[in-house]
Amino acid sequence: MGLDLQQIQAFLDNEFAVQLIATAIKFAVVFAICIQVPPIMIWVERRAPALMQRRKGPNRVGFFKLRLWGLLQSAADAVKLILKEEIVPRGANKIFFQIAPIFGVIPALLIACAIPYGNDFQLFGYNIPLSIVNVDVGFLFILAVSSLGIYGITIAGWASNNKYSLLGSLRASAQMISYEIPLGMSLIPIVLIYGTLDLNQIVIGQSNLWNWGIITSPISFMIFFVCMFAETNRAPFDLAESEAELVAGFHTEYGSAKFALIFLTEYVVMFILSCLASTVFFGGWQIPFVPHDTLMQLIGGLHIPVLPYLLDLVGWGAPFLSLSLQEMGVHSLIASLIGVAVLFIKAGFFMWMYVWVRWTLPRFRYDQLMSLGWKFMLPVGLANIFVTAIIVAILNFK
Amino acid sequence: MNPYLPVLIVLVFAIIFGCIMSGLSHFIGPRKRTLSPVKDEPYECGVPMVGERDKMSVKFYLTAILFILFDIETIFLYLWATTFRELGWFGIVEVTIFLVILVAGYVYVVKRGALEWD
Amino acid sequence: MTQLHLFYVFAALVTFCSVMVVGSRNPVTSAVFLVFDLFLLAGIYAMMEAHFVAAIQVLVYAGAIVVLFVFVIMLLNLEQESHGKVRVSIPDIVMMGITGLSFVIIAFLVARVPSMATVGEMTPEAIAAAGGNTYVVGMVLFTKYLWPFELASILILLAMVASIVIAKKDKAAKPGRRRTVNANQ
Numbered sequence: 001m002g003l004d005l006q007q008i009q010a011f012l013d014n015e016f017a018v019q020l021i022a023t024a025i026k027f028a029v030v031f032a033i034c035i036q037v038p039p040i041m042i043w044v045e046r047r048a049p050a051l052m053q054r055r056k057g058p059n060r061v062g063f064f065k066l067r068l069w070g071l072l073q074s075a076a077d078a079v080k081l082i083l084k085e086e087i088v089p090r091g092a093n094k095i096f097f098q099i100a101p102i103f104g105v106i107p108a109l110l111i112a113c114a115i116p117y118g119n120d121f122q123l124f125g126y127n128i129p130l131s132i133v134n135v136d137v138g139f140l141f142i143l144a145v146s147s148l149g150i151y152g153i154t155i156a157g158w159a160s161n162n163k164y165s166l167l168g169s170l171r172a173s174a175q176m177i178s179y180e181i182p183l184g185m186s187l188i189p190i191v192l193i194y195g196t197l198d199l200n201q202i203v204i205g206q207s208n209l210w211n212w213g214i215i216t217s218p219i220s221f222m223i224f225f226v227c228m229f230a231e232t233n234r235a236p237f238d239l240a241e242s243e244a245e246l247v248a249g250f251h252t253e254y255g256s257a258k259f260a261l262i263f264l265t266e267y268v269v270m271f272i273l274s275c276l277a278s279t280v281f282f283g284g285w286q287i288p289f290v291p292h293d294t295l296m297q298l299i300g301g302l303h304i305p306v307l308p309y310l311l312d313l314v315g316w317g318a319p320f321l322s323l324s325l326q327e328m329g330v331h332s333l334i335a336s337l338i339g340v341a342v343l344f345i346k347a348g349f350f351m352w353m354y355v356w357v358r359w360t361l362p363r364f365r366y367d368q369l370m371s372l373g374w375k376f377m378l379p380v381g382l383a384n385i386f387v388t389a390i391i392v393a394i395l396n397f398k
Numbered sequence: 399m400n401p402y403l404p405v406l407i408v409l410v411f412a413i414i415f416g417c418i419m420s421g422l423s424h425f426i427g428p429r430k431r432t433l434s435p436v437k438d439e440p441y442e443c444g445v446p447m448v449g450e451r452d453k454m455s456v457k458f459y460l461t462a463i464l465f466i467l468f469d470i471e472t473i474f475l476y477l478w479a480t481t482f483r484e485l486g487w488f489g490i491v492e493v494t495i496f497l498v499i500l501v502a503g504y505v506y507v508v509k510r511g512a513l514e515w516d
Numbered sequence: 517m518t519q520l521h522l523f524y525v526f527a528a529l530v531t532f533c534s535v536m537v538v539g540s541r542n543p544v545t546s547a548v549f550l551v552f553d554l555f556l557l558a559g560i561y562a563m564m565e566a567h568f569v570a571a572i573q574v575l576v577y578a579g580a581i582v583v584l585f586v587f588v589i590m591l592l593n594l595e596q597e598s599h600g601k602v603r604v605s606i607p608d609i610v611m612m613g614i615t616g617l618s619f620v621i622i623a624f625l626v627a628r629v630p631s632m633a634t635v636g637e638m639t640p641e642a643i644a645a646a647g648g649n650t651y652v653v654g655m656v657l658f659t660k661y662l663w664p665f666e667l668a669s670i671l672i673l674l675a676m677v678a679s680i681v682i683a684k685k686d687k688a689a690k691p692g693r694r695r696t697v698n699a700n701q
Contacts, residue, residue, distance in 0.1 A: 023404050027411070086423040089440045096544065102416030109412040113404065132408065135401045136567035136649045140476060144575040151551060151578075154585050158544060162440040173582055174458050177465040180579075184472040191479035197650055252441050256423035261416065367515035370461070374513040378468070378504070382497065385475060389482065389490055397486050402562050462583040463679040467672050469579050473572055474657075474665070481654035489658055496669045503673040512680045 012124045022128050027113065030132065034112050038267035039074035041351060046073070048352075049359045084256040089161055092253065096159035101254070101261040104152025108268040110145045115275045116200040117343055118285045118336035119292055130336055131200065138197025142276065143184055146231075149269065150176050153240075156262070157250035168249025171366065172233055172240030178373040179230035185381035186223035189388035190280055193217060199276075203284030207291055213281035219384045221281045223377055228273045228350070230373065232266065235358035239366050270354055271347065278346035285339030292335065299338075300331035460512055471500055523563060530556045543588045551581050565640040567649040 011017060043058075047070065050057025058070040088097055113132035120129045135141050150173045157169020191197060193216050194205040206212050214221045230237040233249075241249030251262050278284060287295065364372070478485070478493050485492070507513060533553040537546045554577040561570035643652050657665055 020403075023407065027404070027408060031411075031415075082422050083427055084423055085428045091440065093542075093544075096548070098420060102413065102420055105416045105419070106409065106412040109415070110405065110408055113408050132404045133401070135405070135562075135571075136644075137571040138650070140568075140571045140575070140650070144571045144578070147575055147578040148551075148555075150582055151548075151585075154582065155544070155548070158585070160440065164441065170458050170586065173586070174461045177579055177582060178461060181465065181468045181472060184469070185475070188472070188475050188479045191476065192482050195480075195483055197476075197480055197648075247441060256427055258420050258423065261419045264419075370515045371513060374464075375508065382501070386494075386497070389493075392482070393487060393490055396483070402559075458586045459583065460679065460683045462579065462586050463683070464676065466576065466579045466583065467676055467679075469576055470672060471669075473575065474668070477568075477650065477654035477657055480648075480650045481658055484655065485658055492658060492662065492665070495666055499666075499669040499673055503676040507676055507680060510680050510684060512684050 015126060018124065018126055019128070023132055026130065026132050030112055030117070031109070034109065034268045034271065035264065037271045037351075038264050039078060040071075041267050041270070041355075042074045042077070042263075043071055044352070045355050045358070046070075048355045052359055078260060081255075081260040082257045086256045086258070087253075089253045091161040093159040093161070096155050097253075098258075100152050100156035100159055101258045101265070102152075103155060104149060104265040105261055105268075107145045107148040107152075108265045108272070111142045111272050112268060114139070114142050114145075114199070115272060115279060116203060116284065117275075118339035119204075119332075120200065121332040121336040123330070123333055129200065130340065134198075139187065139199050139276075139280075140197060142272075143180075143187075146269070147177075147180060149265075152262075152265065153250050156254065160250075160253040162253050164246045164248075165250050165252045168240045168246045168252070171246075172250055175233065175237065175240060175369060175373075176231055178370060179227045179377070182223050182373065182377035182381045183227035183231060185378070185385060186220040186227065187280065188385045189217045189220045192385070192388050192392050199279055199284075203279055203286060204292075206283040206286055209283075209288045212283045217281075217384075217388060219380065220388075221277075223381050223384070224277060224281065226372075226377065228277060229354070229357065230369070232270050232273060232354075234270070234354055236361040236363050237369055238358075238363060239369055242363060271351065274347040274350035274354075275343065277350050278343055282346045284346075285336070285343045287338075287342050292339070295338065296331055296335045299334050302331075457515060464507065464512070467503075519563060523560065526556050526560050526563070530560070544585070547581055547584045547588060550584070551578075554581070565643070565649070568653045 047057040058073040059067060061070060061072045061076045062068055063072075088094055110133070114135075116129065116131040118130035120127050122128070133141065137144075153169050153176075154173045155169075157165040157167075157172075160166070190202060190213055193213075194202045196202060196205075202213075209215070229235070233240045240246070241251070246252070251259060254262055286292065474496065475493070478489055482489060530553055533549045533556065536549040537553060540546050540549065554573060558570040558573040561567075561573060638652065643649055646652050
């Protein structure tokens with residue numbers, strides 16, 4: 001064999017190298033998922049209303065007879081967008097017009113890295129977290145970085161030299177900053193209840209169904225849920241791109257791959273907010289009624305020697321053939337990966353909610369939108385913090 | 399490993415990815431420019447452009463300023479929330495005083511109609 | 517690459533962005549460089565293990581610069597960049613000279629005088645052991661700096677009132693400007 005076991009061992013002893021490789025793998029997977037979300041969501045967003053309105057929706061694009069319910073329509077659209085000619089409108093600020101979509105995608109990818117997609121797992125004797133970025137300030141990182149997303153929109157609208165774009169971007173930025181306050185406030189009761197800013201610790205605190213954030217702090221969830229829609233400029237709060245008034249809002253002048261990038265950013269942010277909602281209010285990677293330790297024990301006891309069998313084909317895996325998953329030391333990895341699947345199911349529910357609400361509710365008027373944010377959500381959010389604090393204090397400080 | 403190393407890696411990657419995506423059409427898309435006087439014009443529903451760009455409402459400005467103020471308030475509340483268990487009732491009293499002053503400001507803002515979009 | 521090298525990179529970028537903030541003609545370019553500037557400063561704070569300050573830097577200034585943006589957009593049109601040549605008068609040159617000289621003197625002094633800073637009790641390890649940066653900052657703020665904290669609320673209150681007094685005209689002052697919005701309901 002070409003591989004030297006001692007070399008592998010020496011490599012595994014170097015914690016920095018292992019963590020760096022782990023980070024690279026985690027980021028590659030998260031990035032791959034993030035760029036898969038928009039095509040699938042666009043497909044859902046065409047097929048779901050078609051179902052609701054009793055029509056067919058896109059169902060033609062496919063290979064030969066293989067149509068896959070029109071799933072390839074999104075791929076076709078992506079290719080079409082990339083192959084389009086690049087047009088910069090006359091009088092636009094060329095540099096800012098080009099970099100505005102890039103400004104948007106950076107915060108989206110950064111916050112995607114701060115979500116704990118699963119529990120920390122142990123491999124080769126190291127504790128490897130399943131979120132890529134683990135900073136001291138916990139989810140304040142997400143709030144801080146996501147507030148940078150406004151720049152992409154504002155600059156895009158300003159640089160296009162189009163009144164619809166400008167108005168759309170101003171509306172969008174005013175709306176996003178207005179709803180950022182209730183969004184931040186809705187998460188404070190969660191910190192009060194679970195006593196930490198670390199998202200993974202918050203998930204660990206939600207070990208039972210009746211410990212879930214939605215049970216312990218339902219008002220927070222309602223505020224967060226509304227803010228999710230407003231922050232992503234989605235219906236019923238899609239005033240920034242209300243077709244009847246502003247053509248397409250801040251991205252009216254964008255076409256080709258830059259438009260694809262703006263679209264990608266939008267859906268990635270939707271996906272991350274869905275993940276955040278499931279993490280904070282729906283137990284994250286926890287399976288209801290199955291504590292993580294029980295899951296680990298269950299998996300650890302299994303004998304599924306697929307990998308050793310494959311290794312045995314090249315003459316490697318013989319000593320591992322009779323071991324259980326726990327004895328091979330991969331049971332916590334597998335349990336964490338099951339947690340990832342659970343989180344994605346929960347997040348998928350919220351993504352479906354985005355589509356469902358869009359085709360159910362009519363659009364708000366702009367003054368209604370702003371007064372809902374400032375005059376209703378803000379005072380309710382404050383009162384919610386206060387009441388939660390009193391209740392937690394009464395329950396905990398004797 | 400420094401917790402900010404992944405941030406830096408992701409940041410660099412995001413910038414590269416954004417540049418590639420943004421420049422993709424420039425290199426792959428059709429290069430031959432079809433010259434037409436109206437093609438580059440800002441979109442205006444197909445009719446010639448009407449009017450100058452308007453000055454924007456002062457409301458946006460006011461909203462942005464109020465956002466900063468309430469944002470700072472939220473951050474103070476986050477600090478309190480993380481130390482809530484140790485500070486106990488003392489912390490609640492402190493924050494109550496803090497909030498009462500701010501709610502007075504909020505009431506003033508509402509009463510002056512600064513949040514009305516007409 | 518050590519921490520120190522990274523610091524030099526960040527410091528150089530911050531300096532460059534600061535110069536661009538002051539030097540660029542287009543106010544939006546200035547604002548964008550201000551964003552970069554504050555983001556990079558947050559990076560420096562993070563390197564100094566002041567995680568909370570770094571996060572707040574990004575969070576608050578993100579909003580603050582949006583204000584600047586909106587202000588610029590409100591007051592200027594895209595084409596109306598000030599194309600006038602920057603005229604440099606003799607007093608300007610004198611001031612620039614004095615500033616540059618003081619910078620050199622300060623840099624020299626800082627380099628020569630041995631650092632007075634000592635390692636305090638709150639090392640990064642101690643902070644991590646005590647429960648994280650946010651927690652430690654919170655504990656200090658709510659016990660030792662109680663009065664400044666309460667006074668901060670009055671400061672915010674003042675800012676609220678001031679912004680409304682400046683930006684919000686009384687409705688009586690502009691009769692007839694109110695348009696009906698019910699046209700398309």
